[in-house]
Amino acid sequence: MQDQQDTKALYDEYMITTMVAGFEPVTVDQAGGVEMVGEDGKRYLDCFSGISVVNCGHNHPRIVEAAKQQLDKLVHCCTYIYYSPLPARLAKRLAEITPGELQKSFFGNSGAEAVEGAIRLAKQHTGRQELVSLTHSFHGRTAATLSITGNRGRKKNSGPYMSGVAHAPAPYCYRCPFGLKPDSCDLACAQYVEEVLKYQTAGDVAAFVGEGLLGEGGILPPPTGYYETVAEIIRRDGALFIADEVQSGFGRTGKMFAIEHTDVEPDLMCMAKGIANGMPLGAFISRPEIADAFTPGDHLSTFGGNPVSCAASLATIDVLESEGLLANAAERGEQIMGRLKTFQEKCPLVGDVRGRGLMLGLELVSDKQKTPAAKQAGEVRRRCREAGVLVGVGGSLGNVIRLQPPLTITADQAEKVCDVLTSALTEVAKG
Structure with a gap:
């Protein structure tokens, strides 16, 4: 005591x-x-x-052993100055387990870094500057990720925030903002994204950012067809779909990623939390033509892709699948x-x-x-x-x-x- x-x-x-x-x-x-x-x-x-x-699970022996072995070989070299085997192997594994044509990864240290990097890449690729996200959402505690977070309790006393952000109503069926019932609403919250694009933006939206299953907002699973409708609307407008799987990824919902409960293939995906079972690591992954929009000097991370964390992540994926x-x-x-x-x-x-x-x-x-x-x-x-x-x-x-x-x-x-x-x-x- x-x-x-x-x-x-x-x-x-x-x-x-x-x-x-x-x-x-x-x-x-x-x-x-x-x-x-x-x-x-x-x-x-x-x-x-x-x-x-x-x-x-805490201290899974296979994951702990993988990290220990890597500690004896190399702790840090900076993945973005020198070639390092573990981040390369992990990037390949992520390309294999993520949905659709997602292929190229960038490694940071946290979920907020992953989301912020994905936002930056989406803007670079599209040449657009605006973003749409959801009320009740949470995407991190940096200036940019708080800007797209739709939760007053998380944002208070930290503004002003990034301009060019609009929020659509979350699929909160128990407290529907339209006062409708799930069996007869015709996905009104998803359809309303069209109104958000028309009347809350300047027609310069780079991406929509949505959690596979909203976590901090109260564990809000999107109803069937919700993200399919949203993806159709935002892509028709020329924007990208970013899936935030920081909390809902790596088996948490019974699939490797929560977005796999839908028919949507994201253009970018953000990961952290369960990615290395407790070792600090974050990542975002995108299709190659989007990933290659970065040019020298556009982005970097000193500790991103740390070999010890990557070793733990590779072991984590193996454990998730084999057990x-x-x-x-x-x-x-x-x-x-x-x-x-x-x-x-x-x-x-x-x-x-x-x-x-x-x-x-x-x-x-x-x-x-x-x-x-x-x-x-x-x-x-x-x-x-x-x-x-x-x-x-x-x-x-x-x-x-x-x-x-x-x-x-x-x-x-x-x-x-x-x-x-x-x-x-x-x-x-x-x-």
């Missing part, structure tokens, strides 16, 4: 943490698979995966979704259960008018933590319980998660 107190004291005195509303009172000592262990010895089932990062983790994500997602959908019928606190694979969200409401129950969501998280299960809380309204465990979670572990979560929800609903 003393070590835990010492760590908190060091955080308070030497780290900038005032931008965090409140830490979980857990000091992590070690982790393995789906479990994290605190310095006090308490064990937790981790259903947040470091914000959807350790898709292959059947995409299929497990789909199966465990159906298992958890089934339990929670049944529970929703008898718990009015749960307004909506949604998601794909192991990217699931429960939106909590305090009444039939769908008043956001943010306070109750925080209390549910606390009760789950005390019972040994770590969940996230997010959404634009702060009222969504987020379940994003490692894709290695077993059926028995998934049942325990559901038992703990439904018990917490029951108790909070009574209160």
Whole structure:
């Protein structure tokens, strides 16, 4: 306990943490698979995966060994000054596993860098300057990525932002901005992109940027046909389609990338988080004719394509494929979704259960008018933590319980998660 107190004291005195509303009172000592262990010895089932990062589970031995072997050979040389084998091999693997004709990759260190680089390349290729993205979206915390983020809570106190950005309504079916129902709306939110192009832009749109499944906005899966409609509209206007798979990629939704649940082949795709199972790495990939639009001096990254991170990423992809983790994500997602959908019928606190694979969200409401129950969501998280299960809380309204465990979670572990979560929800609903 003393070590835990010492760590908190060091955080308070030497780290900038005032931008965090409140830490979980857990000091992590070690982790393995789906479990994290605190310095006090308490064990937790981790259903947040470091914000959807350790898709292959904490400290997967094959991935750790790949990183260790590379550490003994080479840590850094700068991938964009000297030829380095690992980034080249990883770029080839990404070309093999991504949809459509995506082929050439650029490596950075984070999701925000990936999105910002993709935006820059799209502008360079098209010769256009404007962008369209979605409300409730989140694309990073740099100036450009916050500019296209459609979430006031993430953007406050950091403007002014980049000009030339328009936002279309997100496919938030539970809180449809048009007041329509999914079975009869004719994808009004997708159709409205046409209006955005006509009346919110100057006709100079380089790209549309959309998450394969919106994460920070509240786990919002686009309805069938949504992105197909959007892609048709924006391409007819001469713009490119950028899929942001930073959070939804690498098996999280039961497919390698969430956009594969649609018939859309992106022009560019952004990746990070699960790409190297915890090692810092980001990337964007595009078709060759788009990638070649960069000219000398247009872009670079000192640490991008770090050999150790690339070794971990190659091992991550191998583990995802060889250990059947995409299929497990789909199966465990159906298992958890089934339990929670049944529970929703008898718990009015749960307004909506949604998601794909192991990217699931429960939106909590305090009444039939769908008043956001943010306070109750925080209390549910606390009760789950005390019972040994770590969940996230997010959404634009702060009222969504987020379940994003490692894709290695077993059926028995998934049942325990559901038992703990439904018990917490029951108790909070009574209160």
